[in-house]
Amino acid sequence: MKLFSSVNDVTDINALAVEALKLKADPYAFQHLGKNKTLVLVFLNPSLRTRLSTQKAAMNLGMDVMVLNIDKEGWALELRDNVVMNGTTVEHIREAAGVMGQYADIIGLRSFPGLKDRDEDYSEMVFNKFVQFCGKPVVSLESATRHPLQSLADLVTITELKTRPRPKVVLTWAPHVKALPQAVPNSFAEWMCKADVDFTIAHPKGYELSGEFTQGATITHNQQAALADADFVYVKNWSAYEPYGQMPAVTENWLLTNDSLKNTNNAKVMHCLPVRRNLELSDEILDGPHSVVVHEAGNRVWAAQAVLKQMLESL
Amino acid sequence: MKLFSSVNDVTDINALAVEALKLKADPYAFQHLGKNKTLVLVFLNPSLRTRLSTQKAAMNLGMDVMVLNIDKEGWALELRDNVVMNGTTVEHIREAAGVMGQYADIIGLRSFPGLKDRDEDYSEMVFNKFVQFCGKPVVSLESATRHPLQSLADLVTITELKTRPRPKVVLTWAPHVKALPQAVPNSFAEWMCKADVDFTIAHPKGYELSGEFTQGATITHNQQAALADADFVYVKNWSAYEPYGQMPAVTENWLLTNDSLKNTNNAKVMHCLPVRRNLELSDEILDGPHSVVVHEAGNRVWAAQAVLKQMLESL
Amino acid sequence: MKLFSSVNDVTDINALAVEALKLKADPYAFQHLGKNKTLVLVFLNPSLRTRLSTQKAAMNLGMDVMVLNIDKEGWALELRDNVVMNGTTVEHIREAAGVMGQYADIIGLRSFPGLKDRDEDYSEMVFNKFVQFCGKPVVSLESATRHPLQSLADLVTITELKTRPRPKVVLTWAPHVKALPQAVPNSFAEWMCKADVDFTIAHPKGYELSGEFTQGATITHNQQAALADADFVYVKNWSAYEPYGQMPAVTENWLLTNDSLKNTNNAKVMHCLPVRRNLELSDEILDGPHSVVVHEAGNRVWAAQAVLKQMLESL
Structure with a gap:
């Protein structure tokens, strides 16, 4: 699996649920898989359950985890193309995503909708641009229209x-x-x-x-x-x-x-x-x-x- | 030990101090104890020494550590019972503590007093409710009336x-x-x-x-x-x-x-x-x-x- | 190496660059070096690349990493000597650095210039005081005048x-x-x-x-x-x-x-x-x-x- 953003990214959802229950019964059986692999969790919006549970899941698999609460850092990302960045945004999502991809084997991304512009939200513009430019497998930690x-x-x-x-x-x-x-x-x-x-x-x-x-x-x-x-x-x-x-x-x-x-x-x-x-x-x-x-x-x-x-x- | 919130939770304080000095002399001798065990540190108030030293202690014991600075996240917890949560609080401590308990083997909690209502502070309402609902052993990282x-x-x-x-x-x-x-x-x-x-x-x-x-x-x-x-x-x-x-x-x-x-x-x-x-x-x-x-x-x-x-x- | 704050702390910069490229080819060969060693990353200013890349580097070497975003914590440090701390600063850099040194084997520090007082910035007062009082090897994560x-x-x-x-x-x-x-x-x-x-x-x-x-x-x-x-x-x-x-x-x-x-x-x-x-x-x-x-x-x-x-x- 290279992308987990919706039900359409899963071949067999029942098999995946059964796999999850097997991991619940035997959480540490696959720590060799995650050895020397890094998960970077990027939050553009607050999180409690998603952050802790995904971090715990990754640690159970032997992965290292780095968390970036971009929403707390005042690190405003530019999402539009072809603009002169002379305002408040400090980095374009093209570079930001690309750079995070350099430090991660898998990336998790949370990006809420603005709830103002339906077409923009339902296009999943932020999530999709991040996927496009980071160059690594991405797990949605909740996007504008889905929380898989x-x-x-x-x-x-x-x-x-x-x-x-x-x-x-x-x-x-x-x-x-x-x-x-x-x-x-x-x-x-x-x-x-x-x-x-x-x-x-x-x-x-x-x-x-x-x-x-x-x-x-x-x-x-x-x-x-x-x-x-x-x-x-x-x-x-x-x-x-x-x-x-x-x-x-x-x-x-x-x-x-x-x-x-x-x-x-x-x-x-x-x-x-x-x-x-x-x-x-x-x-x-x-x-x-x-x-x-x-x-x-x-x-x-x-x-x-x-x-x-x-x-x-x-x- | 299932709770460390005051001197009364310790059978023999001198023995515990001597144990601490033994660990100082040989910090990594018990890493098998913490393998695949997770400590979640929950801060309702700022921390520097407590956060770093407790995290270091857990790592010395082979534990994984997840830190949640709830005070920084704008994740306002409801502490009162029987209220309609139509104001600024987003989650009740009953659910928040219960959920964190799902992701932790041991939880550390910091909760300062308000210094307004003595009965409330000295009842240790916040700390005790958290202990009640999280269902896991809890270490006080400083509560309203104690810093054990x-x-x-x-x-x-x-x-x-x-x-x-x-x-x-x-x-x-x-x-x-x-x-x-x-x-x-x-x-x-x-x-x-x-x-x-x-x-x-x-x-x-x-x-x-x-x-x-x-x-x-x-x-x-x-x-x-x-x-x-x-x-x-x-x-x-x-x-x-x-x-x-x-x-x-x-x-x-x-x-x-x-x-x-x-x-x-x-x-x-x-x-x-x-x-x-x-x-x-x-x-x-x-x-x-x-x-x-x-x-x-x-x-x-x-x-x-x-x-x-x-x-x-x-x- | 006990200090990495400028080019002058390096004996042979070409050899160091070649060493970096060797690590790129074989990232996990030295994990024994970092076992049970802790890197504390202290940020007085925001960071994305430096934080993630340095954390990743340390994990590749088998180290544990603790990150302290002091700029986000509202933990205002006093930098001047001989003052009565009755204002907004809560801790002197002498104690803060000393304490962090207790929990770290190596410390990384980021401290930007104020861009108001050139003599102060170019004296690297903050960075140098931290180095002086922490008592551990320090890596600059960008200081007032350099980003080595x-x-x-x-x-x-x-x-x-x-x-x-x-x-x-x-x-x-x-x-x-x-x-x-x-x-x-x-x-x-x-x-x-x-x-x-x-x-x-x-x-x-x-x-x-x-x-x-x-x-x-x-x-x-x-x-x-x-x-x-x-x-x-x-x-x-x-x-x-x-x-x-x-x-x-x-x-x-x-x-x-x-x-x-x-x-x-x-x-x-x-x-x-x-x-x-x-x-x-x-x-x-x-x-x-x-x-x-x-x-x-x-x-x-x-x-x-x-x-x-x-x-x-x-x-």
Whole structure:
């Protein structure tokens, strides 16, 4: 594997999830693969889970890791071509990516969307330019429109915890006070559409995701109907795709409680975290037996490790 | 050892100090203990000595280390329960601690007091919640009311440098321009009260420490009388316990000079650092033969290594 | 080697460059040297290439690395002696350097000039005080007046890519919108003056470098004349030495294009990076066959590794 930026970069997602669970059972079996190999993690935006879990995954594989929080360094990158750099940007992404490629065997990159210009965000301009110029295999640590390491960890969690061969999985929108990217729901949707699950998306009117990520999913505005018989409920806020980055008013109550889960198949509740309590998810769910959110975050390690292992094998 | 947050977590402080000195003599003898074990250091407040010395200690033991400067990341944690998180906090300590526990074998946490609400600070709410929810052994890297790794390093230094079996140790208040926590003096006092030393505390009126830390100590407002025959003089500023976090006016001169040390037993002068020169301690002491402050800072490594070794042995 | 702060700390710069190229061919041959040795990298100013390349070099040698971005930590150091520290500085460089020396076998330090007081900058006060008080071997990661790891990487690049025994090397000034230090051109000049090259410096009137760095170089204000038959063109902006840190107006066009390189010996164009496109260097050069800037940045690893190897051998 030379690139891990979406579900389309994976030949067999079920095999990859199974590989992740094997690594969970035996984390240190492949340390020879990473010996004298360096992973550089480049963050243009903040990170907690992704940074720690990917670093841990790389160390489990025997790799060295260097972390660069560019967002904290005031090292403003120029992304446009053909400009005279006489403003505030200090380095062009062409050189920055090229140089980081000199010091890395594999690079991880996080680059959030601006949520202002949909075409720019959905072109994945920043992520793709970085891939183009760094010259090394790249793992997405969340880009403008996708968060594939999270989605793989989610698939790993569902594979690990499912109680029937083809579980019902529901992605449901949840409230928030800030406009959030569509990367997590886009990505979860495109992975679930390829997974061996019965997949439903529930969201208020106005929060339709781009159709390219939801082919094959059942889509509804009725949260309660969607939850019926669900095995997994994936909770996440996102802002609108159209009008882009906006938060159309929602009058119904989309905050789940234990009561909302009555008609599920004793559903496990998932969230990528961080989660705002009692805004996105209620205390009673997060502190009760339905929640698997911390367990799910733990699986981020094995998802990252499976991807890095495949990349190391391709070097 | 599953928790290192105060002197009460240690069965035999002298044995622990002796263990630290053995590690100083032979730093790399226990690297098998830390193999494939990860220490996550979480800082809610700035750190220099604690970060570097604890990281070094862990590496000496063969551990991997990941550092998270949450204070720099703008990752505001919610600490209160039962609140709707619709403000500026992005993640609850329940999830944050739980997730970090997924990526760590041992966690170090630094959490300073607010110095506004004494009950809250002295309840160690933040530190204790983190311990409760992370599910892994925790080392305090300084909490609201204690700095036990510093105190152990201080005991190690005294054990190493003492010239008689039961040395006289004096903790003396020093001036400052900012209101500082009581964590270092509280902690030093509770360790010295259990150590095989003759322990005196000297401070101006109004700077009494909480009685729970000073049981058995001689307490005086007369710095010169306290210093008589002292083997070790531990210099530190702190703000008042009552009125909490305030700086009652002090009219006498509490800044030590070489002259102040005349009646000591050629005392060694200690400070946890950072120290403000000519405010807390004079140039002539810091640059003269009495000072052992840099040596003391060096012993932070062996203190941390002794604690981490015991934790690794308990995993 | 106990100190690497300028060309004067190196006995034989050609041998050192050859050693770097040997390490490039066989990067992991000396991992026993760095086992259980710690490099502490201390940054008083931002860094990307220097941090990553030096960290990578140390890891290649089997060292552990700890990075301290003091500029980001709000840990303001006091540099002056004999002052009462009742202002904003929290720790004196005497203690800070001394303590870091306790946790390191080798220390790397970056400290930029203020560009206000030439005597202070050119005395290398900060760098020299740190060296004095840390008590360990120190590698400059760029100081007020020099950037020797960059210069060594430049010599390595020239040694590697030259097509005749004694190539012509031209250092040419380039435009910028900010006043930049003289460290890179000073340092490049003093290394080239000792290297086996024909060395010319071209800059506008008013941008003379201090004579101590340029002994033996040909100096001209005519860029085109300088470029004739050049094998390597090193492009860099700097501010004036006199009036110090100023940017005297330049009316001619100093921005190189492919056309400017016509009379060179198919010159390779170098730059230490970061480079501002179309201000310092044109797109057509950076994206064309003349540019070796990313390759040059890659050589930073082998330069650092050669220096660290010599230091490890001297421990």
